[in-house]
Amino acid sequence: GENVEQHPSTLSVQEGDSAVIKCTYSDSASNYFPWYKQELGKGPQLIIDIRSNVGEKKDQRIAVTLNKTAKHFSLHITETQPEDSAVYFCAEQSNFGNEKLTFGTGTRLTIIP
Amino acid sequence: KAGVTQTPRYLIKTRGQQVTLSCSPISGHRSVSWYQQTPGQGLQFLFEYFSETQRNKGNFPGRFSGRQFSNSRSEMNVSTLELGDSALYLCASSLGPRREQETQYFGPGTRLLVL
Numbered sequence: 188g189e190n191v192e193q194h195p196s197t198l199s200v201q202e203g204d205s206a207v208i209k210c211t212y213s214d215s216a217s218n219y220f221p222w223y224k225q226e227l228g229k230g231p232q233l234i235i236d237i238r239s240n241v242g243e244k245k246d247q248r249i250a251v252t253l254n255k256t257a258k259h260f261s262l263h264i265t266e267t268q269p270e271d272s273a274v275y276f277c278a279e280q281s282n283f284g285n286e287k288l289t290f291g292t293g294t295r296l297t298i299i300p
Numbered sequence: 301k302a303g304v305t306q307t308p309r310y311l312i313k314t315r316g317q318q319v320t321l322s323c324s325p326i327s328g329h330r331s332v333s334w335y336q337q338t339p340g341q342g343l344q345f346l347f348e349y350f351s352e353t354q355r356n357k358g359n360f361p362g363r364f365s366g367r368q369f370s371n372s373r374s375e376m377n378v379s380t381l382e383l384g385d386s387a388l389y390l391c392a393s394s395l396g397p398r399r400e401q402e403t404q405y406f407g408p409g410t411r412l413l414v415l
Contacts, residue, residue, distance in 0.1 A: 221403075230304070230390050230406030231343070276343065287356050288333075288404070290343040 190214075193277050193291030201299050206267055208294045210277035211259040217279040220253060220260045221288070225274045234275075235262070264296075272298045302327065304393050304407035312413045318379040321410045325372050325393030332374040333404065334366060337388040346389075349374055350397040378412075386414045 190213045200206045210220075218239035223231035237244045237251045237260065244251050248267075253260040260279075264271055277291040305324045313319050325332050334346040345358040349368035366376040372393075378385055388411050392404040 223406075228408070230392075230408050232406065233403050236403070278343075287345040287348070287358060289345070292342045 191277060191279055191289050191291040193294060195294060196292065197295045197297070199297045199299055200267055202267055202269060204267055206262075206264045206271070206296055206298075208262045208275055208277070208296070209259060210261070210279075210291050211257075212279045212289075213258065214279070214281050215258070216281040217258075219280040220251070221278050221280075222251060222262050223276045223278065223290075225276065225293075227273075231276060267298045269298050269300055272296060304391055304405055306389075306391050306407040306410050308410060309408065310411050310413075312415065313381050314415050315381055315383060317381050318377065319381060319412060320375055320377045321389055321391075321412075323374045323376075323391030323393075323407060325374070325391075326405055329393035329395055329405075330372050331394045331397050331402075332368055332372065333392045333394075334374070334376050335390040335392065336360070337390055337409070338386075343390070346376065348397070355397055381414045383414050386412060388412075 193210045221236035222234050224234045225231040235246050235249050235251050237253050248265045250263040274293045274295050276293050278288045280288045307322045331350045333348040336344045347354055347366050348356045352368045363379045368374045388409040390406050390409045392406045394402040394404045396402050
């Protein structure tokens with residue numbers, strides 16, 4: 188994949204509310220979509236991923252949805268907590284050609300206590 | 301199991317110098333990828349090594365190079381440093397090559413400042 192757009196670039200939500208981050212991609216051959224969380228002074232950490240044969244995946248308060256037809260995928264965080272404050276990156280990868288991960292530009296999520 | 305380690309954590313160099321960064325992957329991981337992270341360009345893929353061979357390379361000039369040793373440890377080198385090379389350099393390891401889409405585990409990064 189060559190291009191991933193991520194929105195919004197910043198997001199502030201009240202503690203306990205939900206947060207949604209969206210990404211769109213252009214490569215129809217993309218088939219792997221991970222989400223990473225990066226806290227200050229640390230490297231990105233994988234929080235959830237989804238493959239193109241699945242439309243939705245959940246892990247406790249985190250869920251990811253994928254719409255291959257529209258070429259977009261979203262991260263949903265429910266019941267947000269202060270420790271969810273971080274920068275979140277989406278990424279995509281194709282199994283064809285250059286197999287590198289292409290990252291979105293990041294979303295800075297702030298949870299307001 | 302210890303995570304990905306990178307050394308040094310911080311580095312200050314001047315233009316024209318060269319620098320070598322080191323990455324030790326998680327034990328048993330054979331793939332190491334390098335990324336450059338800057339506020340303006342975000343996370344950009346540099347290259348991937350698997351079994352001591354470079355498998356993929358991003359769009360960076362030849363001043364950026366790397367290698368992987370038989371124990372899977374990897375180094376990246378930047379020669380003739382430019383101010384724009386100031387960035388956080390991240391290393392990520394996975395069990396197999398990127399083609400297999402296994403989880404990548406990132407290290408804390410090396411923050412390089414070029415003056």
